[in-house]
Amino acid sequence: MLKVSSKIAIPLEEIDMHAVRSQGAGGQNVNKVASAIHLRFDIRASSLSEEVKERLLNLQDQRITADGVIVIKAQRFRTQEKNRADVLERLAALVGKATRRRKKRLATRPTRASKERRLKQKTRRGQVKSLRGKVSDH
Template sequence: MTLEITSWLRVDEDELVWKATRASGPGGQHVNKTSTAVELRFDVRGSPSLPEDVKARLETLAGSRLTLDGVLVLFSQGSRSQEMNRQDARERLIDLIRRATEKPKPRKATKPTYSSKLKRLDSKAKRGTVKSGRGRVRFDD
């Protein structure tokens, strides 16, 4: 089975590693005896499905969820059902990879206009006079 990320990108389900654990937090006896929380691991660097540029952007987007080995770890424990937690983790992975496929627009360098430079300098001068007026008052007799 494959996960369809975009019309041109698919990730094989075999690349995902699932682990069920007990959820933390309140929940009474149910939480103590069932493993409903889910941990999803996806090897970003070792994935044959992803192009190199998508891998690089995905590593940046993942942030602290990425291990030193380049494995993305997603943890889901919001639902009482293990299957719903699996679905939540799967959807979050798809969303993250989909965001990584979007190429950022190149930044165009612009120059400030002459009037904006004058406004900035004028406001700096006004601010300076306001601040200089806050100093100690000297009485010159």
Template sequence: MIRVTNRISLDESELQEEFLRASGAGGQNIQKVETAVQLRFDILRSPSLPEPVRQRLLRLGGRRVTGEGVLVITAQRHRTQLRNREDARERLLALIREAATPPPPPRRPTRPTLGAKTRRLEGKAKRGDVKRLRGRPDAE
């Protein structure tokens, strides 16, 4: 079991890993060794996720989620298969943790109180007076 949060744990069997050759620069190592990892997690069929978390995860996944609801994470930053595997899992767990936090309630706009309006206008008048006094004295 992979512990995500206090309430959510994933079973190892829910994750499917496929190893492939990474793209980009790297010489012989990258051309011969399958170090990149493609991690697949079926969001829609996972028994570990509560429904609200599942919906938020589908939305957060964006282009990484297939039409069947499978989240695909490809990791190829590191030179070794093990580190890429750990990287892919950490990215998955971070995404699930982000989906597990409920969104804040929507902000309801409020109006300024009468006292706040009065203080604001008094401050503006005082500042205007200060600026007016900076002018040249009258030639009387």
């Protein structure tokens, strides 16, 4: 079980992980060892609550495909075990992000003093700019 929060856990059977070769520099190790991990997690087929599924699908994240599958690749570390832990941690963070509710914004209005300060600053700035003009010959 991947524990996301105290109330949410994802069974590991729902998470599809495959080891693949890493990209980039690394010499012989990178050429012969499959240390990178590809994770695929189907949101719609998961055991998450409908509310969490909906929030996950509505996230604007490039790791979520149009089919509702989360695809994460971890190749930061040299060992497969560390990359596996990293990819699971990143999935938990993404799902955790979707579970948090955003606070509703309270509408506020600027104070009279702040309006006056803004207008005074605009006037001062306009005067500075008007002085930048050409000097007349009077």
